[in-house]
Amino acid sequence: MKGKQTVKDMILSMAAIGIVVAGIYVFIPHDGTERPPEAISYDVELSTARRAASYPIAAPVGLPDDWRATTVRYKGDDGERWHLGLHTPDGKYVGVEQSVDKPERFIKEATQNAEVTEITQTIKGEPWKRYEGERYDALVRQDGDATTVVTGSASIGQLSKVAAALETAPPEDAEGRAS
DSSP, X not given: OHHHHXXXXXXXXXXXXXXXXXXXXXXXOOOOOOOOOOOOOXXXXXXXXXXXOXXXXXXXXXXXXXXXXXXXXXXXXXXXXXXXXXXXXXXXXXXXXXXXXXXXXXXXXXXXXXXXXXEEEEETTEEEXXXXXXXXXXXXXXXXXXXXXXEESSOHHHHHHHHHHEEEEOXXXXXXXBO
């Protein structure tokens, strides 16, 4: 008899918990709209990376206000990798990636295994190789030891727009002067 009461009590407890959870779900407001990622300022990180890097760090200048920076990082100990993530007006992702790491490995990681195509685009007088992949497409440019990758789920047109907006500054010395 005791075993049946224990099972019955457990079922009643579960039902009571279920009713409380359902009540919380119904009465706590929640909207179904997805909020875009919050925009960040990356001026300090860009300045720091430009002082630390052995190559000119690139960042977009003049993109419309509805393009938002959402992630930024510089890792000096990992092939001197610069990353700036952007959110496009239509909700797509664009990443600006730079490194002096081995190009083959870096490009594979940055593009998430996209494959090089036969297409070369000229943007601001510079050749950019086009890569296409299942997840991301990309534009890739070699400049000395540094590799610049503009990659993401955005269209090639949007990737090209970011590549065209990229401006570099030479690395700065310890006193903040351009070298």
